[in-house]
Amino acid sequence: MKAMILAAGFGTRLWPLTEDRTKPAIPFLNRPLIAYAVDYLAQAGIRDLIINLHHQPDSITSALGDGSQFGVQIQYSYEEEILGSSGAIDKVRDQLMDGDFVVINGKIVTKIDLQAAIAEHKGRQAMATLVLKENAARERFSIVEIDERNYISRFAGFPQPPTDETAIAEGRGGLAPVARTEGAPLMFVGIQVLSPRIFEYVPRNCFSHSVNDVYPKAMAAGEAVIAHITTGDWYELSTIERYLESSIHFARQQGMTNVSGADCVIEEKATVEDSILWNRVTVECGARVRQAVLADDVRIPSDAIIERAVVVRRDIVRQIERGEVVGDNLIIQL
Numbered sequence: 001m002k003a004m005i006l007a008a009g010f011g012t013r014l015w016p017l018t019e020d021r022t023k024p025a026i027p028f029l030n031r032p033l034i035a036y037a038v039d040y041l042a043q044a045g046i047r048d049l050i051i052n053l054h055h056q057p058d059s060i061t062s063a064l065g066d067g068s069q070f071g072v073q074i075q076y077s078y079e080e081e082i083l084g085s086s087g088a089i090d091k092v093r094d095q096l097m098d099g100d101f102v103v104i105n106g107k108i109v110t111k112i113d114l115q116a117a118i119a120e121h122k123g124r125q126a127m128a129t130l131v132l133k134e135n136a137a138r139e140r141f142s143i144v145e146i147d148e149r150n151y152i153s154r155f156a157g158f159p160q161p162p163t164d165e166t167a168i169a170e171g172r173g174g175l176a177p178v179a180r181t182e183g184a185p186l187m188f189v190g191i192q193v194l195s196p197r198i199f200e201y202v203p204r205n206c207f208s209h210s211v212n213d214v215y216p217k218a219m220a221a222g223e224a225v226i227a228h229i230t231t232g233d234w235y236e237l238s239t240i241e242r243y244l245e246s247s248i249h250f251a252r253q254q255g256m257t258n259v260s261g262a263d264c265v266i267e268e269k270a271t272v273e274d275s276i277l278w279n280r281v282t283v284e285c286g287a288r289v290r291q292a293v294l295a296d297d298v299r300i301p302s303d304a305i306i307e308r309a310v311v312v313r314r315d316i317v318r319q320i321e322r323g324e325v326v327g328d329n330l331i332i333q334l
Contacts, residue, residue, distance in 0.1 A: 001100060002048045002050065002101045003102040004051070004089060005037050005038070005049060005104055005105075006052060008088065010054075014238065019317050019318070022053070022060060024106030025056070034064065036108075041102065046102060048072070050092055052083075054079045054080075054081075077091055086209060086214045087203070089202065090208070093199050093202070097199070100118070100193060105236075107238050108189065108235060109234075109246070110232060110234040112191065117129055126226045127225060129192060130225070131188070131230055133230055141158070141188070142187065143187065149226075151219075152227055188211075202214055235249075243276075244276065244291065247276045247293075251274075257273060261281070267284050271289065275289050275290065275292045276294070280296060281294045284302040287302060291334075293309075293310045294311050298311050299329075312330050313330070314330045
């Protein structure tokens with residue numbers, strides 16, 4: 001079986017961390033985020049991978065190479081213009097016509113049982129099997145509705161946010177409890193198993209998005225577009241808040257207060273708590289940093305206070321969209 005990892009997006013919700021790299025190349029626990037998707041597929045026995053690229057493609061190819069370090073074989077599909085989630089598979093359809101295949105987003109970390117989803121897909125002879133999970137925190141993920149057969153019946157709008165503070169705290173960032181929650185909407189987790197029959201509904205040589213342009217047509221034609229519902233661990237890192245909270249969660253699980261990359265220096269009398277330091281970061285004497293992301297080569301000056309913020313070097317940013325320039329740094333408050 002083959003798989004495609006979607007990695008071509010600009011990562012606008014992670015800006016400015018994606019100014020010099022694509023979203024799946026940002027470091028998560030000191031590894032490129034996309035490496036977790038590669039490992040996930042390899043552990044499921046899928047070793048023939050295609051990765052689509054557009055924004056800052058070298059940030060992916062330099063990290064993964066040909067895939068041999070992960071025990072897989074990687075081919076890259078370069079998109080001069082972004083093609084969308086189904087346009088991406090259309091571009092390489094000739095390589096995906098020989099059997100069922102998996103498509104996965106490159107921005108997730110998960111322990112969902114992929115083999116169980118594949119088995120259900122094959123057992124029910126589905127055209128498409130989408131892995132769904134409850135959205136306990138009712139974050140801004142589209143609601144997916146299903147019928148009594150577990151066929152997908154509709155892709156709806158965003159859910160109303162919860163009023164229960166406990167649900168908000170426990171559910172956000174993929175940290176929802178595994179127990180089923182009464183009334184919680186279902187969301188698509190970015191993992192799908194597809195039959196080559198999908199290409200009968202994918203437009204040729206243009207931008208297209210599966211949820212808008214492909215699945216509705218297939219469902220209207222009576223195709224089996226089914227749900228595989230899971231309670232497995234899943235973390236989606238497409239926003240700075242989710243990235244920070246998930247990083248802190250994993251760091252605490254490993255007994256760490258912070259995550260620090262290579263050649264970082266925290267000087268005497270500096271305080272750094274629940275923060276993510278990329279490579280070559282310096283926090284000078286007396287500075288205080290809490291719940292922050294400090295990108296490559298950032299220097300936090302003495303006595304500065306950084307809390308709930310992202311800091312990157314000003315000189316890597318081509319156009320400042322928001323935030324405040326302080327010395328050599330661009331600071332974005334969360």
